[in-house]
Amino acid sequence: xxxxxxxxxxxxxxxxxxxxxxxxxxxxxxxxxxxxxxxxxxxxxxxxxxxxxxxxxxxxxxxxxxxxxxxxxxxxxxxxxxxxxxxxxxxxxxxxxxxxxxxxxxxxxxxxxxxxxxxxxxxxxxxxxxxxxxxxxxxxxxxxxxxxxxxxxxxxxxxxxxxxxxxxxxxxxxxxxxxxxxxxxxxxxxxxxxxxxxxxxxxxxxxxxxxxxxxxxxxxxxxxxxxxxxxxxxxxxxxxxxxxxxxxxxxxxxxxxxxxxxxxxxxxxxxxxxxxxxxxxxxxxxxxxxxxxxxxxxxxxxxxxxxxxxxxxxxxxxxxxxxxxxxxxxxxxxxxxxxxxxxxxxxxxxxxxxxxxxxxxxxxxxxxxxxxxxxxxxxxxxxxxxxxxxxxxxxxxxxxxxxxxxxxxxxxxxxxxxxxxxxxxxxxxxxxxxxxxxxxxxxxxxxxxxxxxxxxx
Ligand code: ADP
Ligand code: ASP
Ligand code: MG
Numbered sequence: 001x002x003x004x005x006x007x008x009x010x011x012x013x014x015x016x017x018x019x020x021x022x023x024x025x026x027x028x029x030x031x032x033x034x035x036x037x038x039x040x041x042x043x044x045x046x047x048x049x050x051x052x053x054x055x056x057x058x059x060x061x062x063x064x065x066x067x068x069x070x071x072x073x074x075x076x077x078x079x080x081x082x083x084x085x086x087x088x089x090x091x092x093x094x095x096x097x098x099x100x101x102x103x104x105x106x107x108x109x110x111x112x113x114x115x116x117x118x119x120x121x122x123x124x125x126x127x128x129x130x131x132x133x134x135x136x137x138x139x140x141x142x143x144x145x146x147x148x149x150x151x152x153x154x155x156x157x158x159x160x161x162x163x164x165x166x167x168x169x170x171x172x173x174x175x176x177x178x179x180x181x182x183x184x185x186x187x188x189x190x191x192x193x194x195x196x197x198x199x200x201x202x203x204x205x206x207x208x209x210x211x212x213x214x215x216x217x218x219x220x221x222x223x224x225x226x227x228x229x230x231x232x233x234x235x236x237x238x239x240x241x242x243x244x245x246x247x248x249x250x251x252x253x254x255x256x257x258x259x260x261x262x263x264x265x266x267x268x269x270x271x272x273x274x275x276x277x278x279x280x281x282x283x284x285x286x287x288x289x290x291x292x293x294x295x296x297x298x299x300x301x302x303x304x305x306x307x308x309x310x311x312x313x314x315x316x317x318x319x320x321x322x323x324x325x326x327x328x329x330x331x332x333x334x335x336x337x338x339x340x341x342x343x344x345x346x347x348x349x350x351x352x353x354x355x356x357x358x359x360x361x362x363x364x365x366x367x368x369x370x371x372x373x374x375x376x377x378x379x380x381x382x383x384x385x386x387x388x389x390x391x392x393x394x395x396x397x398x399x400x401x402x403x404x405x406x407x408x409x410x411x412x413x414x415x416x417x418x419x420x421x422x423x424x425x426x427x428x429x430x431x432x433x434x435x436x437x438x439x440x441x442x443x444x445x446x447x448x449x450x451x452x453x454x455x456x457x
Contacts, residue, residue: 001034001035001175002033002034002035002217003033003034003035003036003037003175003211003214003215003216003217003218004029004033004035004036004037004216004217004218004219004220005036005037005038005039005207005210005211005214005216005218005219005220006025006026006029006036006037006038006039006207006219006220006221006222007038007039007040007041007185007203007204007206007207007219007220007221007222008022008025008038008039008040008041008127008222008281009041009044009203009204009221009222009223009224009281010041010042010043010044010045010046010047011044011223011224011281012041012222012223012224012281012282013040013041013043013123013126013127014043014044014045014079015043015079016078016079016080018281018282019079019080019126019127019130020130021281021282021284022040022127022222022281023127023130023131023134023136024134025222025281025284026038026131026136026138026180027131027134027135027136028284029220030136030178030180034178035175035214036180037171037175037180037181037183037210037211037214037216038127038138038180038181038182038183039183039184039185039203039206039207039210040120040123040124040127040182040183040184040185040203041119041120041123041185041186041203042118042119042120042122042123042186043075043076043079043119043123046072046075046119046122046123047116047119047186047200049068049071049072050068050072050094050115050116050118050119051112051115051116052064052068053065053068053069053094053098053115054097054098054101054107054111054112054115054116055107057098057099057101057102057107058101058102058104058105058106058107060102060105061102062099062102065094065095065098065099065102066095069091069094069095069098072087072091072094072122073087073088073091076122076123076126079126080125080126080127080129080130082129082130082132082133083122083125083126083128083129086122086125087122087125087126090118090121090122091118091122093118094115094118097111097114097115098115101115108153109153109154110151110153110194112153112154113153113154113156113187113195113196113197114195116186116197117184117186117187117195117197119186120143120184120185120186120187120203121142121184121187123184124140124141124142124182124183124184125140127140127182128140128182131180131182136180137177137178137179137180138179138180138181138182139174139179139180139181139182140182141170141171141181141182141183141184142183142184142187143183143184143185143186143187143188143189143206143210144184144187144188144189144193144195145166145170145189146163146166146167146170146171146183146188146210146213147163147166147167147187147188147189147198147206147209147210148162148163148166148188148189148190148191149188149189149190149196149198150190150196151190151194151196152196153196153197154196154197154199155197155198155199155202156188156190156196156197156198156199158188158198158209159191160212160213162191163188163209163213164212164213167210167213167214168213168214171214183206183210184206185202185203185204185206185207186198186202186203186206187206188206188209198264199262199264201259201262202262202264203262204221204261204262204265205262205264205265207219207221207265208264208265208266208268208269209268211268211269211274212268212269212272212274215272216274217274217275218274218275218276218277219265219269219274219275219276219277220277220278220279220288221261221265221276221277221278221279222279222280222281222284223260223278223279223280223281224280224281224282225241225260225280226241226279226280226283226286226288226289227241227242227243227277227278227279227280227286227287227288227289228241228242228245228250228253228258228260228261228278228289228291228304229241229242229260229304230242230303230304230305230452230455231304231305231306231307231448231452232258232259232306232307232448235307235445235448235449236448236449236452238452239452240455241286241288241289242289242303242304243287243289243290244289244290244291244292245289245290245291245292245303245304246291246292246293246294246400247266247267247270247291247292247293247294248294248400248433249303249304249398249399249400249433250266250291251263251266251267252306252396252398252429252433252434253304253306253396253398254266254306256306256307256308256343256394256396256398256434256436257306257307257308257309257394257396258304258306260278261278266291269291270291270292270293273293275290276290276291277289277290277291278291294400301399301401301402301404301405301408302397302398302399302402302408302451302454302455303398303399303400303401303455304397304398304399304455305395305396305397305398305448305451305452305455306395306396306398307393307394307395307396307444307445307448308343308393308394308396309393309441309444310359310360310361310393310441311343311357311358311359311360311392311393311394311438312357312358312359312360312363312388312389312390312391312392313355313356313357313388313389313392313424313425313438314355314356314357314358314363314366314367314370314386314387314388314389315353315354315355315385315386315387315388315389316331316353316354316355316370316374316383316385316386317352317353317354317383317384317385317387318352318353318377318381318382318383318384318385319352319384320377320380320381320382320383321352321353321377321382321383322352323382324377324382324383327354327383328347328354330373330374331354331356331370331373333373334366334369334370334372334373335356335358335366335369335370337369338362338365338366338369340358340359340362340365340366341358341359342356342357342358343356343357343358343359343394344356344357344394344427344436344438345427346425346426346427355425357392357394357438360390360391363388363390367386367388370386371386374386389424391440391441391442392424392438392439392440392441393438393439393440393441393443393444393447394436394437394438395436395437395439395444395447395448395451396429396434396435396436396437397412397434397435397436397437397451398433398434399433399434400433402432402433402434402435403432403433408435409426409435411454412435412437412451412454415450415451415453415454416437416439416447416450416451418450419446419447419450421439421443421446421447421450422439422440422443423437423438423439424437424438424439424440425437425438426438
């Protein structure tokens with residue numbers, strides 16, 4: 001039977017009015033699809049607030065988490081008064097967890113997951129209550145019952161076979177009875193039942209995991225913009241909605257910072273031929289963006305521009321590096337041991353330096369790991385230094401047609417030059433459908449706008 005999985009993001013369920021809109025969308029879909037599964041995020045800003053509470057509690061502050069609990073109570077009560085009992089139960093769990101963290105003086109990754117999971121766990125009750133009011137049969141379900149993950153807290157990976165078995169077993173009879181499961185995004189649990197999260201923005205990924213587990217036909221990601229756009233409309237108000245994007249293009253955009261879709265969402269869905277759409281909760285009659293398989297038929301050149309802020313650029317360099325075997329492997333081995341992901345790598349053709357970016361928060365740990373790895377080479381001055389350039393931004397230009405269009409890099413550099421914007425380093429994505437530039441943080445938005453000006457409208 002035809003199955004539709006719909007995911008509502010934080011803004012789409014972030015207020016009483018938004019919940020009403022989303023619920024109407026569910027009602028309409030349910031009239032047209034025999035099986036509908038809904039995935040919900042926490043209300044916008046709630047996950048940030050929960051994490052802030054955990055971190056302040058760990059740092060010795062016993063007050064902030066209590067005031068956050070009070071704010072969350074008011075916000076959830078205001079949005080939907082029929083789920084008060086559930087909200088209160090979760091908030092008392094929240095205070096107990098924060099109290100424990102406060103006493104211990106430390107928030108482990110596992111504790112952070114337990115605490116940050118609460119936003120989604122509260123929100124399924126808000127939406128379900130409203131759906132009940134408008135006559136849609138729905139049941140709140142915690143994804144801890146469905147999605148089995150490894151224990152890589154804060155960015156857990158789903159175990160596909162176990163997840164499939166549990167999801168089908170748990171949801172089958174509900175779906176057969178025409179009940180809409182309203183499932184928490186963002187979270188799962190280990191085989192032992194310990195709560196995990198899939199990484200920030202992970203509710204999109206939850207929808208993909210459930211769609212695969214249920215052999216769904218379509219996934220609709222409901223958000224607060226008309227679809228995937230030529231760039232973040234918060235940076236460039238002239239950004240346009242794209243009606244269609246290939247799997248590769250959206251993957252590069254998502255990987256390089258376009259928050260509109262979590263990067264892990266796309267592959268599992270598109271590979272199985274499940275249709276993937278991004279749509280606007282507040283403008284549901286708009287068609288949105290359809291993500292399609294690469295069909296070899298490419299249109300246009302530059303399609304979209306994405307940006308990742310808050311990066312530090314690290315350089316390992318030295319004239320003696322040419323003679324040192326395996327420098328690149330050792331460099332990235334050392335980085336991997338710190339569990340840091342590298343966003344971008346460039347190597348000068350002279351092979352005398354390797355340059356890459358990491359999130360600023362991880363830079364000090366990574367530098368220490370590199371100095372440790374290359375202690376001998378640093379002493380012998382085969383490697384001169386591991387240096388850091390702080391406050392850089394990665395701007396990525398995406399378009400499957402770029403490789404067939406000569407002179408793209410030249411046009412990008414001219415556009416930036418005309419605005420007096422300096423490029424620190426450049427890298428071409430391996431798929432040849434993206435080019436990334438490292439610029440100073442203060443130039444990031446200007447670079448996005450300058451490059452966006454090259455997109456033919
Ligand atoms: P949700 O809570 O619905 O998942 P997110 O805030 O995670 O929403 O993602 C939607 C936001 O992504 C938009 O409001 C927009 O500001 C931002 N965004 C960044 N790049 C793009 C892009 N290329 N197209 C559309 N939105 C983008
Ligand atoms: N609520 C989670 C977050 O803020 C997951 C999501 O919104 O997708 O990261
Ligand atoms: Mg999101």
